[in-house]
Structures are given as C-alpha cells and as structure tokens.
Amino acid sequence: MSTVTLHDLSFRLRFSRAEIVERVAEVARSIRADYADREPVFVVVVNGAMFFAVDLVRLVGIPCTMACIQASSYGSGTQSKGVVDFGGLVPNVREKDVIIVEDIVDTGTTIRAILAKLADQHPRSVAVAAVVNKPAAHAVPVQVQYRCFEMESEFLVGYGLDYAGRGRELTDIYELIADSTSQSPYTKIN
Numbered sequence: 001m002s003t004v005t006l007h008d009l010s011f012r013l014r015f016s017r018a019e020i021v022e023r024v025a026e027v028a029r030s031i032r033a034d035y036a037d038r039e040p041v042f043v044v045v046v047n048g049a050m051f052f053a054v055d056l057v058r059l060v061g062i063p064c065t066m067a068c069i070q071a072s073s074y075g076s077g078t079q080s081k082g083v084v085d086f087g088g089l090v091p092n093v094r095e096k097d098v099i100i101v102e103d104i105v106d107t108g109t110t111i112r113a114i115l116a117k118l119a120d121q122h123p124r125s126v127a128v129a130a131v132v133n134k135p136a137a138h139a140v141p142v143q144v145q146y147r148c149f150e151m152e153s154e155f156l157v158g159y160g161l162d163y164a165g166r167g168r169e170l171t172d173i174y175e176l177i178a179d180s181t182s183q184s185p186y187t188k189i190n
Contacts, residue, residue, distance in 0.1 A: 041096045042065070135150065
C-alpha cells in the first residue's frame with residue numbers, strides 16, 4: 001500500500017485520484033441539477049479547497065462566479081484549535097445563491113463562522129460543498145449538502161488537505177497511520 005510521510009507523521013492511501021475524480025463529478029452533476037436556473041457564487045475557502053474548487057467548477061458547467069475567503073481553525077497540528085481566524089476580504093454575496101467550497105468539514109467550527117459572516121449580507125441561499133464531511137466530529141450543528149466522502153474522525157492529507165502546511169499537492173487522499181513515528185520531512189514510500 002502506498003504511504004507518505006509529512007514532517008513527523010506517516011499516512012496511508014485512503015482515496016485514489018480516480019475515486020476523487022469520480023466523486024467530484026457526481027457532486028458537480030448534483031449542483032448542476034440543483035442550480036440549473038441560477039447563477040451561483042462559489043465561495044472557496046482557501047487554501048485547502050482550491051484544488052476541489054477548480055475541479056468542481058469546471059465540471060458543474062453552468063454560469064457561475066467564484067470568490068475566495070480565508071478562514072481556518074487549525075494551527076500547526078492535527079487538531080482544530082476551536083477558534084476561526086479570518087484573513088482578507090469577505091466577498092459580496094448580497095441576494096446571491098452561494099455555495100461555500102471547503103476541503104473538509106470536521107468540527108464544523110469554520111463553516112459555522114463563515115455562514116455567520118456571510119449571513120450579514122443576506123444571500124438568497126447558502127449551501128456547503130466539501131471534499132470530506134465528518135459528521136461524527138461535528139461540535140456544532142452544520143449541514144453539508146454536497147460532499148465527496150463522509151468519514152469518522154481520521155486525519156487526512158492530500159487534494160488540498162494538509163498537515164502543518166505540507167501535503168496539499170498530493171493528488172490522492174491519505175489517512176494518518178495511528179502509530180506514526182517517522183522523522184522524514186516528506187518522503188514518498190511505495
């Protein structure tokens with residue numbers, strides 16, 4: 001089985017690029033059907049959701065616009081710090097149909113904070129699309145209308161997901177190996 005090591009932790013393959021492509025296409029078809037008569041604004045949570053957003057918007061195939069928002073509840077480790085930091089500007093979504101594009105919905109803290117931030121502008125509608133949703137880990141109630149994968153509480157890297165800034169560029173998604181003790185800064189092992 002293919003593994004990667006990032007900083008001090010090792011990860012094993014969980015979802016291949018082929019599986020990701022298939023699921024993104026399914027999510028895109030659902031969004032296309034739901035928004036066929038509308039022009040949504042995809043609000044991309046950077047940096048993690050950039051890869052997913054590009055693939056998704058290309059496949060949705062309906063008129064739309066894109067904007068970015070910077071929000072994070074992770075520090076340098078594998079656990080949410082529980083506080084959301086915002087950076088940059090909040091996009092104008094007044095009276096628009098919004099789809100927030102996120103890499104992962106873990107505790108729900110970040111999505112909840114983004115929803116509150118955007119609500120002040122009175123968007124027409126708001127939905128959430130994520131690569132991974134972890135409903136068992138939600139600390140606050142949130143709805144994820146579109147998701148590629150649903151998991152328990154595994155820590156993941158790849159396809160935009162990172163560990164302390166590393167691993168976003170991986171085309172597959174990897175899960176943390178529980179007994180990870182490797183010291184290599186970034187070694188791919190096959």
